[in-house]
Amino acid sequence: MGEILKVNSYYEGLLQNLFGGARGCFSNFMNFFYQYNQILQFAPENCNCMQFLFKKELENCEILSQLLIKIGGDNRFYSSSRKYLSGYNVDYCKSVSKMFISDVELLEIGVIETKNAIQKIENAVIKKELKKILENKKQELKFLKETFFRNNLLKNQ
Numbered sequence: 001m002g003e004i005l006k007v008n009s010y011y012e013g014l015l016q017n018l019f020g021g022a023r024g025c026f027s028n029f030m031n032f033f034y035q036y037n038q039i040l041q042f043a044p045e046n047c048n049c050m051q052f053l054f055k056k057e058l059e060n061c062e063i064l065s066q067l068l069i070k071i072g073g074d075n076r077f078y079s080s081s082r083k084y085l086s087g088y089n090v091d092y093c094k095s096v097s098k099m100f101i102s103d104v105e106l107l108e109i110g111v112i113e114t115k116n117a118i119q120k121i122e123n124a125v126i127k128k129e130l131k132k133i134l135e136n137k138k139q140e141l142k143f144l145k146e147t148f149f150r151n152n153l154l155k156n157q
């Protein structure tokens with residue numbers, strides 16, 4: 001992914017929303033990192049799951065950031081409408097069960113939005129990178145669901 005890509009404002013907007021939108025990868029990273037620190041104190045048995053999630057989202061952020069720069073965009077933390085991210089984008093829930101349920105929804109939306117972007121973009125280099133993000137999100141979702149259901153089953157025995 002070392003080459004400069006053709007400037008495309010439409011693609012830039014799609015990528016910017018995936019990167020810095022209210023439900024974009026950086027917002028997800030902030031959310032999962034907050035939850036990791038909460039869970040570390042109150043439910044340490046789940047901290048590996050949150051750590052996996054925030055690390056995958058950070059990887060997604062890196063991919064999107066590099067794509068944005070390569071198409072002449074800016075990797076700032078805002079949506080395509082230039083609405084800046086802030087701590088308001090984090091769900092400050094303290095209930096572990098509610099965190100997991102909210103995170104499943106967040107990742108399911110991320111999968112859908114990434115699939116939509118892949119369909120709308122014709123550039124093979126960008127598509128390839130977005131497919132990596134899609135795979136990351138699917139892995140995150142699978143791991144999150146497995147952890148949640150495994151822990152619920154253990155608590156109900």
